[in-house]
Amino acid sequence: MNQHTVKAYGDELNQLTAEVARMGGLAEAQVADAVDSVARRDIALARAVVERDGRLDAMHRDIERKAIRLIALRQPVASDLRRTLASMKLAVDLERTGDLAKNIAKRGLILAEGDPMPPLTRSIERMGKLVSMRLRDVLDAYAAAEVDRAIAVWNTDDEVDEHYNALFRELLTYMMGDPRTITAGTHLLFMAKNLERIGDHATNIAETIYYEITGQEFTGERPRWNPDATADTDTTPDPTKPA
């Protein structure tokens, strides 16, 4: 596409996009490391994840500041406006993703104090891999400005939901079988919920990319795994439901 007549304007827009991509890279690493720290009971890694979260917050503020400055000084329109707004929206999703990763790492620290529960942490690891992959795909789609790739991520959100619901049932079975696992089981359940929410943020990001590039609102029906009576579709797990 043609360059802006005022080159500094184009540079500022490119800088904004590059910073969001960088922030995305960090958020991606946070999620992967958080899940890793749980799977490997790696206390040092979990602490590192918790510490690094401040960097995501700082990047979020920085992107927001730059976007506001650009709106005030350059009055972007059309694709430039959408690009600026998309950077702000993505920064919010990524900042939340970071918070959720931090929360997973914190729970990992608590779990590391108790006995290992290999089958359960392996389920979390599998779900974590899936969510990390979606996050990576959608951020690649952003960096390359590829709508099709973003939509592909959007279309697979139900996989994460399925994973979550399977994990929910698995954990409930464990906790009912042995009440001593309830504390650990609850932490794992919240981890699963956090991963499911990270998946939702990836979906949001896909929608934002679609809008940024096409100028159209994404109106597709959100794919939903059809939950039966056992599934929890609320944001908070409902332990009263039968497994």
Place this chain on the structure above:
Amino acid sequence: MKFNLFRSPDGVEGGTPSDTPVMSAPPVVHSSGPVGPTKIGARDVSVFYNGKQALYDVSLDIPDKTVTALIGPSGCGKSTFLRTMNRMNDTIPGARVTGRIEMDGDDINAKAVDPVLLRARVGMVFQKPNPFPKTIYENVAYGPRIHGLAASKAELDSVVEASLKRAGLWEEVADRLHSPGTGLSGGQQQRLVIARAIAVEPEVILMDEPCSALDPIATAKIEELIDELRERYCIVIVTHSMAQAARVSQRTAFFHLGRLIETGDTEDIFTNPRERRTLDYITGRFG
């Protein structure tokens, strides 16, 4: 990760730019939202100055009770097109207009149409305020008087007052109606000229960069006035300020090299233009 820092430009399908192949491609017309019925309809309008073509086959519907902005780089034909709507090109030697321009369905270039009467129905406001070297009162009273719109002095007084009020100038000049119009500030003069235009009860007001000689406050007052006048008139404004087009108009038409490239709701044009050249122009990527 591959960084595509120059994001894809606008396009309906996955960011594919729509580089309409030059010359004869028809303009992109967005599906329009609720606007008034068509007041002026231009069909295949071309304008030549001494045989040199300045405007190429422009077809555009101008809705009533709506502000339509004509935008585009210098020399794109937007002012030329504006002038076809009240036959101002008739006054330019060597100018020739082809195609058809209808107002309420009637051909305004028909032999039976008196251009002077047409220009009373289609008023015009120029870039530089051009009050007559007469008093404020006489500036506004001139049109109604020569067109015989007021039967008595009292009636003329009320036309002058109503016009100045509608132009948002009455309160500032009520106590000095008989001082010269040229003694007003630039912004006041421009509102005086608008009062003069609306004194003859026009149906359409054409504005050719009405604010480019004004400061931001005077500009804001004119823009506010345009927004109020829209309830009664069909307004067409040529402007170099994209921000102004975005602020005051409901419909926007983008011209380039004598051709109409894209037209549609202002909101659509400024958030999601379909044409590459429109995008380049409004985002400041031209040339």
